[in-house]
Amino acid sequence: AQSVSQHNHHVILSEAASLELGCNYSYGGTVNLFWYVQYPGQHLQLLLKYFSGDPLVKGIKGFEAEFIKSKFSFNLRKPSVQWSDTAEYFCAVNGMNNNDMRFGAGTRLTVKP
């Protein structure tokens, strides 16, 4: 069965620090990969996605993620975080059938001003 694991439950950084959130998945076929963000009091929003092509994907607000097929990973990165990046980040995977979407447990990012 497919699964998604996020390594960090809570990450605390100071502004301008670099960020990398880990995401590994287990799935027996071609996958689509997503990162969603949930800001405090708001709903889930798509941050970026990978379907095919360049494994380095750039999303909104300076975020990027790299798909490494051999490692079954899709880590999220940002070179310099801001206080406004404080949020919960979810990695998600689905197969060719949209019904298979699975989410990681989420990583709470707290950025100290």
Add this chain to the structure above:
Amino acid sequence: GAVVSQHPSRVICKSGTSVKIECRSLDFQATTMFWYRQFPKQSLMLMATSNEGSKATYEQGVEKDKFLINHASLTLSTLTVTSAHPEDSSFYICSLAGSTDTQYFGPGTRLTVL
């Protein structure tokens, strides 16, 4: 992306009562919508897939008679939690599938059963 709304955003009910949660697509005709449940500090768990005009498909372990789903139109899906109990207290989120396999999420409904 598509805009999805949920109503109510927050509901408190007594044990044994039923609660209906609406999920509306405001600008997209969604043949497929999804219902998730999110426990505190845990991941979203897919409960069921709602298909317009047909019966919903439930994930393993989800009681279809307890969580009634109706997708009566291309813009509305409802989840009814029947005979709610305190253990049903949770955050319920709907989403719809966009045209490119991307899901767009509603703001969620927090259900508290006393």
